[in-house]
Amino acid sequence: MKHSYADYVPAIKAMSDETRLKIIDMLSCGEMCACEILEEFSISQSTLSYHMKILSESGLVNAVRDGAWMRYTLNKERIDELKDFIGCITSDKEDLCKSWKNKKPNNQCC
Amino acid sequence: MKHSYADYVPAIKAMSDETRLKIIDMLSCGEMCACEILEEFSISQSTLSYHMKILSESGLVNAVRDGAWMRYTLNKERIDELKDFIGCITSDKEDLCKSWKNKKPNNQCC
DNA sequence: TTGGCATATCGAGAACATTCGATATCATTG
DNA sequence: CAATGATATCGAATGTTCTCGATATGCCAA
Numbered sequence A, B: 001m002k003h004s005y006a007d008y009v010p011a012i013k014a015m016s017d018e019t020r021l022k023i024i025d026m027l028s029c030g031e032m033c034a035c036e037i038l039e040e041f042s043i044s045q046s047t048l049s050y051h052m053k054i055l056s057e058s059g060l061v062n063a064v065r066d067g068a069w070m071r072y073t074l075n076k077e078r079i080d081e082l083k084d085f086i087g088c089i090t091s092d093k094e095d096l097c098k099s100w101k102n103k104k105p106n107n108q109c110c
Numbered sequence C: 001t002t003g004g005c006a007t008a009t010c011g012a013g014a015a016c017a018t019t020c021g022a023t024a025t026c027a028t029t030g
Numbered sequence D: 001c002a003a004t005g006a007t008a009t010c011g012a013a014t015g016t017t018c019t020c021g022a023t024a025t026g027c028c029a030a
Helices: A005-015 A018-027 A034-039 A045-057 A076-089 A094-100 B005-015 B018-027 B034-039 B045-057 B076-089 B094-100
Strands: A061-066 A069-074 B061-066 B069-074
Touching: A005 A018, A005 A045, A005 A076, A005 B005, A005 B018, A018 A045, A018 A061, A018 A069, A018 B005, A018 B076, A034 A045, A034 A069, A045 A061, A045 A069, A076 B018, A076 B076, B005 B018, B005 B045, B005 B076, B018 B045, B018 B061, B018 B069, B034 B045, B034 B069, B045 B061, B045 B069
Parallel strands: none
Antiparallel strands: A061 A069, B061 B069
């Protein structure tokens, strides 16, 4: 698989915050609107808006306006891509490994 | 599964950096020492040491001293835990969802 | 068309992250 | 035990993230 690390940094950064992790967890149950989400936290409305922006700009969350409300859902495709990416970089890969290893005789370092 | 969001924040933060993602990718090929890793980057030795500290304190990477060198490996167990956690918070869960949804009649928001 | 509710943006302050060069520590080898 | 090489830590500079209150915008309903 081809991938650029930088392509995934915003999504991983989006997940690297306790509040946003909980929001993702909540959205896994299905669509929620901003004010419903807000009720579960002790943060200001502007702070929630900031977090929702980070989540939606990262691609992990879809945001659609419905009248006065914003309705949020998880972007499952994007989340699957991220999971695949993490699976990929944490598992052995013949080709890439050849270029990083095998440069030195065994067990010899610097 | 029981989990606390905060337990996973350091590991996700550790992954939210391009340099560290590449290091994880490199380590997926097997053990490497600091100076081998350093060769692949254009960063100072102290900066690499900082990144390796973040990775090892997050639990994603094992660090063992071998004489003058540090040998790094991926902590596959911890990585699997993280993958499980991400899988968990991004998939529907009967019990938790009940507490977040079903508070209001259908489709009614704030 | 005005009032009120939902959400977004702005500006500022505090906290945290990243980088570096300099220096300290620790291990090995002569 | 001195010299050298590998790694860690320190202190400072710079950039980024998170939070808030204040205010703006967008939408609906009377």
